[in-house]
Amino acid sequence: MVEQGTFRVKSGLAEMLKGGVIMDVTTPEQAKIAEEAGACAVMALERVPADIRAAGGVARMADPTIVARIQDAVTIPVMAKARIGHFVEAQILEALGVDYIDESEVLTPADDQYHIDKWAFKVPFVCGAKNLGEALRRIGEGAAMIRTKGEPGTGNVVEAVKHMRTVMGEIRRLQNLPKEELMTAAKNMSAPYDLVVYVAKEGKLPVVNFAAGGIATPADAALMMQLGVDGVFVGSGIFKSNDPAARAKAIVAATTHYNDPKVLAEVSRDLGEAMPGIEISTLPAEQRMQERGW
Amino acid sequence: MKIGVLALQGAFREHRVALEKCGCEVVEVRKAEHLDGLAGLVLPGGESTTIGKLLNDFILLEPIRTLGLQGMPIFATCAGLIVLAKDIEGSQQPRLGLLDAQVRRNAFGRQVDSFEIDLPVAKFSGKTIRSVFIRAPYILKIYEGVEILASHEDKIVMVEQGNLLATAFHPELTDDLTLHQYFVSKCSEYVSSAR
Numbered sequence: 001m002v003e004q005g006t007f008r009v010k011s012g013l014a015e016m017l018k019g020g021v022i023m024d025v026t027t028p029e030q031a032k033i034a035e036e037a038g039a040c041a042v043m044a045l046e047r048v049p050a051d052i053r054a055a056g057g058v059a060r061m062a063d064p065t066i067v068a069r070i071q072d073a074v075t076i077p078v079m080a081k082a083r084i085g086h087f088v089e090a091q092i093l094e095a096l097g098v099d100y101i102d103e104s105e106v107l108t109p110a111d112d113q114y115h116i117d118k119w120a121f122k123v124p125f126v127c128g129a130k131n132l133g134e135a136l137r138r139i140g141e142g143a144a145m146i147r148t149k150g151e152p153g154t155g156n157v158v159e160a161v162k163h164m165r166t167v168m169g170e171i172r173r174l175q176n177l178p179k180e181e182l183m184t185a186a187k188n189m190s191a192p193y194d195l196v197v198y199v200a201k202e203g204k205l206p207v208v209n210f211a212a213g214g215i216a217t218p219a220d221a222a223l224m225m226q227l228g229v230d231g232v233f234v235g236s237g238i239f240k241s242n243d244p245a246a247r248a249k250a251i252v253a254a255t256t257h258y259n260d261p262k263v264l265a266e267v268s269r270d271l272g273e274a275m276p277g278i279e280i281s282t283l284p285a286e287q288r289m290q291e292r293g294w
Numbered sequence: 295m296k297i298g299v300l301a302l303q304g305a306f307r308e309h310r311v312a313l314e315k316c317g318c319e320v321v322e323v324r325k326a327e328h329l330d331g332l333a334g335l336v337l338p339g340g341e342s343t344t345i346g347k348l349l350n351d352f353i354l355l356e357p358i359r360t361l362g363l364q365g366m367p368i369f370a371t372c373a374g375l376i377v378l379a380k381d382i383e384g385s386q387q388p389r390l391g392l393l394d395a396q397v398r399r400n401a402f403g404r405q406v407d408s409f410e411i412d413l414p415v416a417k418f419s420g421k422t423i424r425s426v427f428i429r430a431p432y433i434l435k436i437y438e439g440v441e442i443l444a445s446h447e448d449k450i451v452m453v454e455q456g457n458l459l460a461t462a463f464h465p466e467l468t469d470d471l472t473l474h475q476y477f478v479s480k481c482s483e484y485v486s487s488a489r
Contacts, residue, residue: 019304075385099406
């Protein structure tokens with residue numbers, strides 16, 4: 001019997017994206033540049049995070065026309081973002097046939113307490129996390145892929161590093177706990193017990209984990225890979241730089257050869273200006289997207 | 295026995311685990327120098343356009359093609375099948391072009407159409423193999439010398455041509471080692487015949 005939308009099929013696509021770069025694009029032309037540079041998927045958006053940040057106001061799902069035009073332009077998987085808790089935006093994106101939905105803090109949350117029940121969908125979801133408890137709550141809700149939140153649209157990798165180190169540190173801690181302490185650990189991190197037991201035993205998340213939020217250079221991508229992520233999302237970092245095609249290609253190469261400093265040195269040359277960055281301490285608390293999500 | 299897994303992008307870790315369970319030493323292949331002394335090579339699933347570009351940029355196409363023509367066993371899954379094939383419908387993307395077949399990319403549709411199924415394979419005495427198809431290709435046409443090992447709804451999804459073994463699905467996403475064991479047996483034959 002043919003079975004569709006199983007967790008293996010959903011998380012399986014994320015497995016295929018590993019070692020790759022997923023790029024934010026807002027037009028079919030940008031999508032083609034990304035595909036040509038070797039992106040393993042694109043994220044179809046109306047505006048990249050840096051512009052969402054600059055515009056302020058309420059950020060919502062992209063117009064379906066933009067998503068559809070990008071789907072027509074490339075053969076690689078196309079992802080799109082829905083607001084946290086906005087299950088109707090997710091239904092619309094599923095009806096459009098997007099390959100992955102990002103329930104994303106980059107958009108303005110539509111629900112101040114609850115995320116989408118992702119088990120209810122055939123299309124897989126990726127969600128952001130700052131720590132292990134948050135990652136396991138999202139997986140408990142049905143997310144088939146996790147990414148660090150970082151701080152989107154800043155071109156500053158420090159928050160993504162912090163979130164990755166936090167998750168890895170918490171995994172190592174769980175691995176060292178005796179079994180009788182796992183229930184209390186689950187309680188303390190507000191995470192489903194069975195997933196806490198899984199992580200304690202296996203020493204890793206049950207799904208693929210990417211880096212996102214502030215990656216702007218090939219070295220940033222390789223840094224995140226060496227810290228143990230499975231691949232990277234680059235949002236504003238490519239199309240807010242002054243030579244997107246060259247930078248995109250260099251970040252793809254750096255993600256594959258993350259452990260080879262000679263290759264990294266070679267691909268990092270002559271890329272022109274990176275996107276302008278934002279120092280995190282200058283961002284008022286209410287403008288930090290990573291605090292969205294529960 | 296040392297088997298390589300192309301590790302440019304995609305699900306290479308799962309193949310590594312499966313091959314290690316079969317008792318092999320596994321080398322992740324990112325540069326031509328990693329191909330030295332291999333008994334076989336796995337081309338994993340991933341994005342075929344990405345893998346093709348990186349094969350081209352890091353000068354791996356010709357060295358792998360040469361080894362394939364010399365008879366080194368190659369096991370290609372999903373995107374690997376696309377990279378291995380001679381013809382890709384409607385695409386000029388870089389490829390090895392070793393397998394005498396024409397493939398269609400994303401042939402079963404988008405991710406919401408992805409599926410898993412028990413697939414009977416006559417070659418393994420009709421044993422069913424749990425097969426996971428993710429935005430999978432299938433084989434439109436085979437040319438001379440290619441044997442069909444399995445089909446799903448009349449679409450060719452597994453073939454063998456001498457030293458080449460290819461599937462449209464992902465045996466590395468299940469615990470069933472049948473295909474990896476079969477591939478490893480081809481690799482040992484290759485090693486003993488080369489001696």
